[in-house]
Structure formats: structure tokens, C-alpha cells
Amino acid sequence: MAMTSLERAEAAEHAMSQELDRIVVKSVIYTSGERDPREPLPRQPDQGRLYMMGHDPRLPRMPDKPTLFDFYKFRFGPSTHVLQSARLAKKNGVSEKIVLACLLHDISVNGFIRGDHGYWGAQLVEPYVDEEVSWAIRHHQVLRFFADESYGYKYPDSYIRLFGADYKPEPYVQEAYKYAREHKWYETSRLITVNDLYAFDPNVHVELEEFTDVVGRHFKQPKEGLGFDHSPSAHMWRTMNYPTKYL
Ligand SMILES: [Fe+2]
Numbered sequence: 001m002a003m004t005s006l007e008r009a010e011a012a013e014h015a016m017s018q019e020l021d022r023i024v025v026k027s028v029i030y031t032s033g034e035r036d037p038r039e040p041l042p043r044q045p046d047q048g049r050l051y052m053m054g055h056d057p058r059l060p061r062m063p064d065k066p067t068l069f070d071f072y073k074f075r076f077g078p079s080t081h082v083l084q085s086a087r088l089a090k091k092n093g094v095s096e097k098i099v100l101a102c103l104l105h106d107i108s109v110n111g112f113i114r115g116d117h118g119y120w121g122a123q124l125v126e127p128y129v130d131e132e133v134s135w136a137i138r139h140h141q142v143l144r145f146f147a148d149e150s151y152g153y154k155y156p157d158s159y160i161r162l163f164g165a166d167y168k169p170e171p172y173v174q175e176a177y178k179y180a181r182e183h184k185w186y187e188t189s190r191l192i193t194v195n196d197l198y199a200f201d202p203n204v205h206v207e208l209e210e211f212t213d214v215v216g217r218h219f220k221q222p223k224e225g226l227g228f229d230h231s232p233s234a235h236m237w238r239t240m241n242y243p244t245k246y247l
């Protein structure tokens, strides 16, 4: 019986993933709770198979010298939330540095690690942006849990839906908040949260190119490409480029 085109596509995809399994053994994800960390890691691959040590053929291939925008296009998903946040920030007339901070504030969630994403996101961009920008990204995560009426910032309704009405941030979050509250760059970080809150609209489409100038002026794109410039966070960009490498 003839296959429909959907069946053909599914069969092709199945064959491709089987082929991949035959050739390589992928890295085991450690941080997401997908395996019991008390169990030993798998040992040698079967005869004739190798561990994955480069590009994962299931993912879009990144250019050899990837730029920040390449990561947005190939690794960060549609990035709607950060794009809308950056546009809102621009509309609200904040400085270009804060627009950039809004554009970057959740890239860890999109491409790297969700838990403590403010800290991971700050480390990702730290070598390439003004210290104030990475500081603001680091602390926006904890500031989101604390209202500040003077900026019109309420505790997000979405957090009640996501975490329950009786969720209390852990003590380290409370401590980090107290520290950030007193810091000279508090306002910069607070402005990320102000422009973060109302940034979810499925009908607003924002092109990355809207921020080409801001990124060009305030993000020091390494000429070797992100991941290949030996900066303190280059390895993190490489992990996003090759997320299933065995070592
Ligand atoms: Fe965030």
C-alpha cells in the first residue's frame, strides 16, 4: 500500500534516528533528572559504535564562527519572549544597555539551563557586555519574586499559576534580593523585570534585526565566533553549539 507523505516523512525520520543510534552514542544528560544519578554511567559503546564528539546531525548546523544572532536563530527557539521584552523596553525609552539586557535576560532558559537562569545567563554574556548589563541579568531572576510599587512592579500573577499561591523563595533568593536592593545598579535590573512582566503576547512578532544596532554597539562579538575565543564562558557557548557531545 502506498504511504502518505506524512508516513514517508515519519519513516525517514525514524530511519535517520536509527542511523544516528547505530553510529554514535549520545551524551547522557546529567542535570535534567532524566536519569538516576546513583546509577553508573553507561560504559563502552557496542562494537562498531562511537560516542558523539561533534555536531549532532539532528540539530541545525551552526556556522564555524557563530555570532550571537546565529545562536538566536539556531539554538534559542523562536525567542519571542526576549524579543518582545526588548521591544517593550525600547518603547518605554530606557537606555540601549537596558534594551540589550532585556534581549539577553532569559537566553539561559532558551539555550542552556533553566534553574538559576539569571546567574547562568549573566555568566554567558559577561565577557562581551558592560558589567552593569551582566549584573542586571544576574539579579533579574531574584527581583522577579519581589514587588516594587515605586516601579509599578507587582508579584507576577503567572508565578501564582506556575508555582502555587504559597510558594516562598528559598533563603538564598531572599539574601540575594536584599543585596541587589541596596546595589547601585538595582534600577537597571529592576527595569528588566518591569519590561519582562508584560512581554507575553502571541500576536506580536519581532524580528531580531530590530536590535542589530544595539547589539553592534553594546555586545562585543568575538571575531573567532562565540565558543572559540577562549573567553571564560566560551565552553558554555560550545555546549549550546554541540549539546550532545560525550566529552
Ligand atoms: Fe528571567
Ligand SMILES: [Fe+2]
Binding pocket: 081, 085, 105, 106, 196
Ligand atoms: Fe523573562
